[in-house]
Amino acid sequence: MARKQTGFFAVHKQQCKGALVELMRRPLGNFLTLAVLAFALTLPASFYLLAKNVTLVALAWQNPTQLTLYLEQGTPTSAASQFSEQLQSWSEIESVDYISPQQGLADFREHAGFDQALTLLDENPLPAVIVVRPVSAWQSNDQAVQLAAKMRTEPSVDEVRLDSDWLQRLAAIKDLAVTLALLMSGLMLFAVFLIVGNTLRLQVQNQKDEIQVMKLVGATDSFILRPYLYTGAWYGLIGGIVAWLLTAIVTILLDGAVAKLASLYDSSFRMVGLRWDETLILLMIASFLGLLAARLSAGRHLKEIEPI
Numbered sequence: 001m002a003r004k005q006t007g008f009f010a011v012h013k014q015q016c017k018g019a020l021v022e023l024m025r026r027p028l029g030n031f032l033t034l035a036v037l038a039f040a041l042t043l044p045a046s047f048y049l050l051a052k053n054v055t056l057v058a059l060a061w062q063n064p065t066q067l068t069l070y071l072e073q074g075t076p077t078s079a080a081s082q083f084s085e086q087l088q089s090w091s092e093i094e095s096v097d098y099i100s101p102q103q104g105l106a107d108f109r110e111h112a113g114f115d116q117a118l119t120l121l122d123e124n125p126l127p128a129v130i131v132v133r134p135v136s137a138w139q140s141n142d143q144a145v146q147l148a149a150k151m152r153t154e155p156s157v158d159e160v161r162l163d164s165d166w167l168q169r170l171a172a173i174k175d176l177a178v179t180l181a182l183l184m185s186g187l188m189l190f191a192v193f194l195i196v197g198n199t200l201r202l203q204v205q206n207q208k209d210e211i212q213v214m215k216l217v218g219a220t221d222s223f224i225l226r227p228y229l230y231t232g233a234w235y236g237l238i239g240g241i242v243a244w245l246l247t248a249i250v251t252i253l254l255d256g257a258v259a260k261l262a263s264l265y266d267s268s269f270r271m272v273g274l275r276w277d278e279t280l281i282l283l284m285i286a287s288f289l290g291l292l293a294a295r296l297s298a299g300r301h302l303k304e305i306e307p308i
Contacts (some may be wrong), residue, residue: 012226019230023238033199037239040192041286042246044185045274049251051174051181053258053272058174067148068161069130075156080128083156087130092138092147097131104129127158189289196235196290197297200228204301211305221302228298229291236290240283247274 023030071080077100084098099107104126138147148160204211214224251273262269274282 015227016230019227020234022227023231023234033195034235034239034242036195037192037235037286038242038246040188040195041239041243041282042250044181044188045243045247045282046250047181047184048278049247049271049273051177054174054177056272057269058170067132067134067144067151069132069151069157070159070161071128071130071156072158073127075128077128079156080130083154084130087132087151092134093132094135095133097133099129099131101126101128189285192236192239192286192289193293195293196232197293199235200232200294200298201301203231204228204298204305208305211302215306221299225295225299225302228294228302232290232292232294232298233287234290236286236288237283239290240286243286244274244279244282 071083080100081098084096087093088096132151134144134147138144144162148162151157151160211224251271255271258269258271
């Protein structure tokens with residue numbers, strides 16, 4: 001029994017090694033095939049990285065931090081200050097920052113660069129603004145919406161803006177990125193399946209005479225098929241390794257642009273690449289696709305070849 005097991009594993013090892021040696025005997029043709037496989041695998045990996053990084057950004061800003069109240073135009077300063085003090089007494093609110101129309105105009109002149117244009121205005125068009133920061137228990141999206149609705153009922157409030165407005169847009173962008181990543185990954189992985197399957201189909205046709213001789217001497221379809229299975233797995237594994245290298249290069253090239261964009265939003269976010277477990281999953285999926293394509297394509301054509 002031990003001899004049978006040793007022989008079984010020895011045959012598999014020999015055929016696995018032989019499949020790799022056979023690939024190296026035709027470097028030019030296999031190089032082109034592996035290049036196509038690598039680029040086809042790089043696309044879904046890159047789209048996965050895009051969805052992953054957009055999701056990380058969305059998680060970092062998942063809760064609204066403040067509400068902005070715009071008071072009715074012409075609200076007296078005393079009434080606005082009194083309303084600001086009233087909000088400070090609410091249990092849902094942590095802090096209140098009142099910005100008078102004069103202060104808002106001064107800040108606008110300083111930061112927006114429209115100093116000369118604003119001098120042409122006869123009166124200050126800006127309303128009084130109150131910036132409200134909820135307590136931590138009220139910073140979830142649903143509770144912040146409830147708080148904003150409560151503030152809108154106040155007579156002196158003209159409009160309430162919630163940070164969740166742009167957070168919802170960010171969530172929509174995240175969903176779009178994830179959907180695009182899944183769609184492109186499915187299409188590209190199917191392309192990998194077709195490439196490996198067609199390559200091995202042609203290889204079976206080219207070795208038709210050898211297969212007929214092997215069947216004449218009693219070789220079974222499973223024995224003849226085994227080297228093609230290892231060839232398909234090698235195609236997928238090598239293509240996956242090259243795709244990982246290309247994805248790492250893409251991550252390095254995009255990291256500078258992402259860091260520059262993040263700095264404009266006062267963030268230190270950097271491009272996040274594939275972790276070791278994600279890399280392992282990529283290699284396993286690529287190898288499995290190559291193995292499956294070999295099993296379906298080469299296996300079907302082997303059955304059609306009969307000894308003469």
